[in-house]
Amino acid sequence: MPSMTAQKQTSLASPDAIRSYPRFLWWGLGEATNGGLGFYVWMFVLTAISLVGANAWAHQVAEGMIVTNMTDHVSWGLYIANFTFCVGLAAGGVMMVIPAYLYDDEEMHKVVIIGEAVAIAAIVMSTLSVVVDLGRPDRFWHLIPLIGRVNWPVSMLTWDVIVLNGYLLINLHIVGYLLYMRYLGRKPNPKWYVPFVFLSIIWAISIHTVTAFLYCGLGGRPFWNTALLAPRFLASAFVSGPAFIILVMRILRLTTGYAAPPGPARTLIQIIRVAMTINLVMLASEIFTLFYTGGAHGASAQYLYFGSHGHYGLVPWIWTATAFNLVGTALFFMPAALERGSIRIAACLLCIAGIWIEKGMGLIIPGFIPSTLHEIVEYSPSLVEWKVTAGIWAFGFLLLTVLLKLIATVFTGDYEAGPIRGPSSGQ
Amino acid sequence: MTVDNADDSSRDERAGTSSGPTLPILNQPSSRRTALKAAGAALGLAAFGKAVSPLWSIPENVSVDEFLQQHYKELTDDEKRRVFERLEAETQRQYGKDVTISDPPPIPGVRFGYAINLSKCNGNGACMEACNQENNHHRGVDQSYIRVLEMTKGSMDMEHGTTSYDHSVPQEDKFYMPVQCQQCENPPCVTACPVEATWREDDGIVVVDYNWCIGCRYCEAACPYHARRFNWEPPEIPADEVNPDQGYLSNRIRPQGTMEKCHFCLHRTREGRLPACLEACPTGARLFGDLNDPDSDINWVLQNKRVFVLKEELGTQPNFFYFFD
Numbered sequence: 226m227p228s229m230t231a232q233k234q235t236s237l238a239s240p241d242a243i244r245s246y247p248r249f250l251w252w253g254l255g256e257a258t259n260g261g262l263g264f265y266v267w268m269f270v271l272t273a274i275s276l277v278g279a280n281a282w283a284h285q286v287a288e289g290m291i292v293t294n295m296t297d298h299v300s301w302g303l304y305i306a307n308f309t310f311c312v313g314l315a316a317g318g319v320m321m322v323i324p325a326y327l328y329d330d331e332e333m334h335k336v337v338i339i340g341e342a343v344a345i346a347a348i349v350m351s352t353l354s355v356v357v358d359l360g361r362p363d364r365f366w367h368l369i370p371l372i373g374r375v376n377w378p379v380s381m382l383t384w385d386v387i388v389l390n391g392y393l394l395i396n397l398h399i400v401g402y403l404l405y406m407r408y409l410g411r412k413p414n415p416k417w418y419v420p421f422v423f424l425s426i427i428w429a430i431s432i433h434t435v436t437a438f439l440y441c442g443l444g445g446r447p448f449w450n451t452a453l454l455a456p457r458f459l460a461s462a463f464v465s466g467p468a469f470i471i472l473v474m475r476i477l478r479l480t481t482g483y484a485a486p487p488g489p490a491r492t493l494i495q496i497i498r499v500a501m502t503i504n505l506v507m508l509a510s511e512i513f514t515l516f517y518t519g520g521a522h523g524a525s526a527q528y529l530y531f532g533s534h535g536h537y538g539l540v541p542w543i544w545t546a547t548a549f550n551l552v553g554t555a556l557f558f559m560p561a562a563l564e565r566g567s568i569r570i571a572a573c574l575l576c577i578a579g580i581w582i583e584k585g586m587g588l589i590i591p592g593f594i595p596s597t598l599h600e601i602v603e604y605s606p607s608l609v610e611w612k613v614t615a616g617i618w619a620f621g622f623l624l625l626t627v628l629l630k631l632i633a634t635v636f637t638g639d640y641e642a643g644p645i646r647g648p649s650s651g652q
Numbered sequence: 653m654t655v656d657n658a659d660d661s662s663r664d665e666r667a668g669t670s671s672g673p674t675l676p677i678l679n680q681p682s683s684r685r686t687a688l689k690a691a692g693a694a695l696g697l698a699a700f701g702k703a704v705s706p707l708w709s710i711p712e713n714v715s716v717d718e719f720l721q722q723h724y725k726e727l728t729d730d731e732k733r734r735v736f737e738r739l740e741a742e743t744q745r746q747y748g749k750d751v752t753i754s755d756p757p758p759i760p761g762v763r764f765g766y767a768i769n770l771s772k773c774n775g776n777g778a779c780m781e782a783c784n785q786e787n788n789h790h791r792g793v794d795q796s797y798i799r800v801l802e803m804t805k806g807s808m809d810m811e812h813g814t815t816s817y818d819h820s821v822p823q824e825d826k827f828y829m830p831v832q833c834q835q836c837e838n839p840p841c842v843t844a845c846p847v848e849a850t851w852r853e854d855d856g857i858v859v860v861d862y863n864w865c866i867g868c869r870y871c872e873a874a875c876p877y878h879a880r881r882f883n884w885e886p887p888e889i890p891a892d893e894v895n896p897d898q899g900y901l902s903n904r905i906r907p908q909g910t911m912e913k914c915h916f917c918l919h920r921t922r923e924g925r926l927p928a929c930l931e932a933c934p935t936g937a938r939l940f941g942d943l944n945d946p947d948s949d950i951n952w953v954l955q956n957k958r959v960f961v962l963k964e965e966l967g968t969q970p971n972f973f974y975f976f977d
């Protein structure tokens with residue numbers, strides 16, 4: 226590529242570059258949807274699952290939230306649980322950005338864009354998870370600043386909507402700009418993206434902190450009302466995010482030949498080791514306080530871990546999560562985790578699943594059980610909720626696949642048509 | 653703009669060598685392939701349209717006027733009148749009943765308070781029934797804004813209480829504690845709401861604009877007294893049971909997917925009547941009045957009885973009090 230780079234730098238003036246950006250996107254979409262048989266099967270399956278989810282959601286809107294298993298007692302369920310995890314995933318992407326930009330890790334710099342792509346897909350999934358949770362999605366516009374009437378700055382949910390959208394825009398800008406420059410064969414101008422990269426670091430931390438504040442600010446819910454919640458969210462995000470990215474890099478290497486050097490994955494594993502340890506220490510200290518003190522503060526934890534008054538709905542969930550997290554962490558600490566191989570993959574999968582449960586079914590749901598008047602009403606997601614959630618994940622993967630395809634194409638220079646063929650190019 | 657043709661050809665070569673196993677159609681010239689992709693996209697869009705087709709019921713149930721309706725506080729008197737007329741017509745169409753929707757404003761200088769004498773309450777639940785009827789609650793579930801806790805004597809801990817008792821009352825070793833919206837001075841539900849669909853009025857009553865609420869249920873998570881109710885499905889009420897005396901911010905029939913709560917029967921109390929639950933209570937345990945009026949019964953109780961509020965440590969500052977004789 227370098228030889229081309231020099232040539233084209235001169236051939237494209239900047240006003241044209243701005244005008245042709247939409248055409249670059251259109252071209253990118255075309256390239257990103259080229260692939261082999263396996264690729265089309267993958268896209269087809271994801272589309273099918275997304276459609277099942279869209280259909281389930283449409284039914285939910287038409288018939289009412291009664292088709293979910295949520296109640297006035299447990300008024301948030303799988304959707305908000307999944308939302309919490311996805312925000313963490315998005316924030317976790319920053320763990321590639323920090324080594325790349327703050328510590329000038331050269332190799333990480335080459336693949337940091339993958340973390341940003343994961344963040345984009347995860348934010349879209351979070352936003353969708355909130356939208357499907359609304360009883361009146363037709364009134365979504367009430368949430369839009371200036372058009373609607375937002376309760377800013379006191380409502381944490383308003384904050385969340387703002388920071389999530391901000392994070393999405395920042396990452397779209399960074400990824401879009403870097404890809405476009407690469408595609409044009411120009412050197413990206415640091416002025417146009419480095420400030421945004423630093424902003425994205427702060428922003429990544431803020432999205433997950435604000436999401437934690439959503440819960441821990443509620444005095445009426447003792448299980449959530451702990452200052453440890455935000456740090457715990459961050460620590461677990463810095464495990465699930467990097468673990469997810471490691472898996473993505475692996476898949477990319479197997480399918481597109483866009484191979485990352487071994488360094489970045491190793492750095493990520495080191496980060497996971499530290500973050501997961503911190504996460505487990507905080508969890509242990511939380512559990513100690515809850516059980517040793519007991520009383521009303523421990524009621525939810527009692528229900529979660531051991532069941533209470535004959536109700537055991539979440540016990541299998543939390544012990545599964547605990548086992549996954551412990552085994553996953555142990556695997557990460559094995560020297561073999563630093564090499565490419567099945568141990569590393571298994572560790573990533575276990576920790577992702579463990580954290581998904583711990584932050585969702587193991588945190589959001591027990592906040593409501595027992596209720597504020599100490600009634601115990603259990604919850605398990607309905608089929609509609611599972612379908613909608615699966616649909617959101619499938620759509621997220623669809624988006625991620627297209628993004629990564631585009632990235633791989635641009636970075637390996639593996640495209641068949643030249644950039645920007647249009648009437649104005651005179652061909 | 654000029655594009656270097658040499659680059660194109662070199663790229664073409666690379667593309668040719670990189671493809672893995674492909675369908676026969678995939679190696680078509682790119683125009684063919686684009687056409688196939690377009691066909692695929694069209695098919696996908698059609699399938700998407702089919703998948704979300706249940707959404708077409710929205711325009712049937714939500715009129716353009718309702719969709720565009722502004723926040724209650726932004727409506728002029730004229731607009732309010734039109735909204736109320738529209739809602740009356742809708743109720744007539746959907747429930748077969750002629751109703752009037754009014755909107756009594758807070759009485760200047762009044763701050764409502766409620767107190768319950770726990771020595772008198774015997775858990776008979778007449779208040780819940782009255783609430784259910786007065787406030788046009790969904791009949792499918794036996795809903796009301798009140799939960800009566802049967803508590804074990806010797807403990808104020810709600811953990812030892814239950815709302816699902818179904819034996820005769822009162823039981824010897826129990827006492828009864830009705831809980832409804834405490835109309836907090838410092839309401840966490842109002843802080844939580846992302847769109848200001850719920851707020852505290854000047855007389856201390858916390859209300860919801862059912863036409864502005866987006867149904868996120870954050871307020872329900874925030875309320876420490878389980879005072880909020882969500883409309884999980886459209887409420888069903890037989891025409892002859894619909895209470896035609898309705899308030900916009902209180903007991904009009906709520907739309908599906910929105911939040912509701914006790915409003916101290918403001919369509920009654922702001923016109924000088926008493927809350928329905930108080931009128932229905934056979935034991936005389938309930939006491940309602942103006943906290944700003946030094947001579948009101950409720951102020952006498954506050955000054956002369958041992959009064960407490962629920963979960964005082966949370967700083968919600970309820971306008972709802974409990975006392976024993």
Ligand code: SF4
Nearest residue numbers: 833834836839841875
């Ligand atoms: S009791 Fe609950 S619903 Fe009523 S004002 Fe207080 S927080 Fe809000």
Ligand code: SF4
Nearest residue numbers: 845865866868869871
């Ligand atoms: S459910 Fe309605 S009233 Fe409650 S916080 Fe959400 S928008 Fe506000």
